[in-house]
Amino acid sequence: MATRACVLLWLSVSGAVAQHGTSTASGASASTTASATATLVPTNGAVPLFHYEEQQLTTASLSDLSDTEAALFSFDSINVTSENTTSYVNYTLASSGDCKIFPGDSAWPALSAWKVLDTLAGGALVKTVPAASVCYFNGTSKHNDTACRALTSNWTDSYSHLEDPVEMLSPVYQGLTCQPPSLYNSGNCTLGGYPVYATNVSNVAQIQAAVNFARNTGIRLVIKNTGHDFSGKSGGAGSLSIFTHNLKDIDYIPSYNDATTNYSGPAFKAGAGVQAYEIYAAARDEGLVVVGGEGQTVGVMGGYIQGGGHSPLSSIHGMAADQVLNFEVVTADGRFTTGNAQKNSDLFWALRGGGGSTFGIVTSVVVKAYPDMQVTTSTFSFTSASVSQDTFWAGVRAYFSYFPTNADAGTYSYFFILPSVPSAGEFEFLMQPFFAPNKTLNETQALLQPWFSELSALGISISPKTQHFSSFWDAWNASFPLEAVEKTHVASASRLWPRRNWDNSTILNSTFEAIKANSEAGLTIIAFNQAPTWANGGYQDNSVNPAWRETICHMLTSVNWLNNSTTSEILTARHNFTFGYMQRWRDLSPGAGSYLGESDRLEPDFQWAFYGSFYPRLLALKKQYDPRNLLWAATAVGSEFFEVQSVDGLPNENGRLCTKTDPSLYVAQGPDWVPS
Incomplete structure (x- = not known):
């Protein structure tokens, strides 16, 4: 593909990305990183898109690519939000032991293919270099003692890792292959369970390009927001990661009216990367509160809210997922869509509690807001x-x-x-x-x-x-x-x-x-x-x-x-x-x-x-919205059909992702049900 074609494609889907303030790395006393702007919402519940959501990949855009290159980024032939989806979805698993494409495999994408993805994504592709690599020898010389000491001094502070697109905050599940030596001597520094590449996204088009590339090449895809997870969901050896942390826009909606959800009142639309201290500050500035976590740096609009989300306000207002009025999401077929009580209501149901990294990549969420309180x-x-x-x-x-x-x-x-x-x-x-x-x-x-x-x-x-x-x-x-x-x-x-x-x-x-x-x-x-x-x-x-x-x-x-x-x-x-x-x-x-x-x-x-008891329905929706098993995460819906073949035999992400070799492990027994 000519470089000019890539640039033209990028220009056709991108534009000026909204600028945001910056946080201090000193805690929640910092002002919010995204100022909230007021937005009026029609009574039917439709929510205007953020500017970064208007920047979308289209089939027409791919016409500038050669046939071979376009095939890497084409949308799935299955439209998972089509009303007729269930009539042609094929969820047949690959043969036992079949694995996602892995570095070193003959089918691993050539460097030229990665360069196309990088150009298409406007330079957002990041080749993984573990942060602690500055502490280890490269050949015969140590990287940087000063940088290593500075890194080590702040290593356990969650604020210090916010801008890192691959670092896993539970490194046990990365495989501990590159930690600061004074805290844990890894012996050397390898990628282990880190992704090979990450897409540091700032718009929907970049997410779509990464989703299509991963699905069409057969490599593993993982999603990272902040990395606050106890099971290692944000990592994966040999994978491409989508880093949603920088989707920071926040809009204040003074009056959200939707008869379907029976809600009328204030709300906020927030990007997937918005964290607790940011949405709380935005709500404070309007004399309101929202239901979010107790942890300062947790990505509230990502896996937290999709997994349910308990809150200091839960005994009054319920779970964080109970507050959701609307999702914007890129599904596994690469298409950008909306999930709410009126449109794709089953997807809307699944995303409110059924877990992240499962049904799609959320780009923004609309949540209820309540009057501030003593x-x-x-x-x-x-x-x-x-x-x-x-x-x-x-x-x-x-x-x-x-x-x-x-x-x-x-x-x-x-x-x-x-x-x-x-x-x-x-x-x-x-x-x-x-x-x-x-x-x-x-x-x-x-x-x-x-x-x-x-x-x-x-x-x-x-x-x-x-x-x-x-x-x-x-x-x-x-x-x-x-x-x-x-x-x-x-x-x-x-x-x-x-x-x-x-x-x-x-x-x-x-x-x-x-x-x-x-x-x-x-x-x-x-x-x-x-x-x-x-x-x-x-x-x-x-x-x-x-x-x-x-x-x-x-x-x-x-x-x-x-x-x-x-x-x-x-x-x-x-x-x-x-x-x-x-x-x-x-x-x-x-x-x-x-x-x-x-x-x-x-x-x-x-x-x-x-x-x-919701698992059977969630599994059926997983089959509908991700029929090719693009998305996988430990303990996520549908994860029982696959396993990471860890290089050290420990439960972590340091190994290939493959279908399980023991079919009996597919069956889950619950107190009141046995899925078919």
Whole structure:
């Protein structure tokens, strides 16, 4: 293809990309990176496209390419949003053991093909060079000691990785092949589970070009927004990544009216790359709040909202996915479309809870907004250092009795049970924070006082820092900690403890003893007392795991191993964790589930755990919207048919993606259903 043809094609689909402000890398106190502009919306619910969404790849654009080159970027012959799609979709799996095209294969695209993609994407294609490569030798000379020290000093700060199109914030799933040596010596620096290339997209046309290229060549495609994921979904060896982080536009919609969704009120349209601190600031500036996560840098409009999304406001307004009014999305056939209650309503249903990297690549989301509110928070801790272990645990157990009352009052607590010195039998309880939306200082103190009185009677001394804030932003920004990333020897799992486990003291005591056992074994516990029920958030016809509607506590626990552990030792630790400690939790909450966004990659019967009774419908929609299996992610809908053939035998992305060789593994058993 002539270079001029590529340039002409690029000019035909692109234009001036909207400019945004920049964030400081110092936390959520920075102003929002995207200013919100007011947009009026017709009463039929139609939402104007962002400028970057108007820049689309078209069949006419491909006429400037040679036939061979055009074939790399042509749209699929199957139009997955066609009303007749189901009549000709063929979801027949490839032969067992067949794999996505991998570097070194004869069918791997030639360098010239990648250059065409880069030119077509306006120079947005990035060849992966791991950030920590500056710390390793290249031949006989070390790259850059100064750069390595600077990199290492900020490595665990999630803000330091925001602009990196390939870095995985859970490097255990990358394969740990290029970490700063002083934190984890990888021995050398290789790509491992990093993609080979990433497309740093700034418009829809670039996404479409990457989608079509990956589908037509047979290489693996992965999606990365911010990389906040506990299962390694944003990586993949031998893959092409679509990096959506820079889709930052935000529009304020003063009046969104749509009879189909029965919603009339303010809303925001936000790009897929918008993060929590950005959308919260935009809402604050309009005197509003939206339902988003507690973590500052989480990409709210990406995998978070598609996986359900719990929030400090969940006990009042429900899950983040409950707030969605409209999606713009590039589907696996390369076409750009809309999903809402009126158009592609089944896709709209699936994207609201059915998981990211599954049904398409979302470019923007419209979400409901609510009036800003006062918030009171309280932060405190106590340890077993000054009291007996029995007394410490009695104090923690006393708190559990108040879960239903507190959640039903609309609160959200974020607490830790930490084995501070496990060998000495010392433990710490840390509340950081107790978050009470729409509550005065006196109302919050009244909620906490019964438990505080019990602690005092036990001889447990606390010094709570209880503060009242006039706005959600101020309370959120001041109260939630910035979580560390890049943990090299940790695996986590979660459980959605159902309200029925609080029905009587017998089941509650058994539940507490199982949680206590994990802590006494040296496992970290992080938990959220909340109740994102239909009653509080209003019934939503979406694919959020039904287990969330019965949840009174979402709880994570984590296992650690030594950095120099062997593969056998790591597998043993992970097996004992998943099928030992976590099995006890599952046994005590039959039919409940786990949170897709904070999950165990090895979760047994993941179909039921993450999706519940909605899984059969979700799998059918996966077959419709991705009939050629372009999109795959660990624990995603349809992932049971494939596996990563990891080079080290560990559960990570460091290996080929292939169809499973054991067909029996395709079948998932749930408490109430068996998919066909």
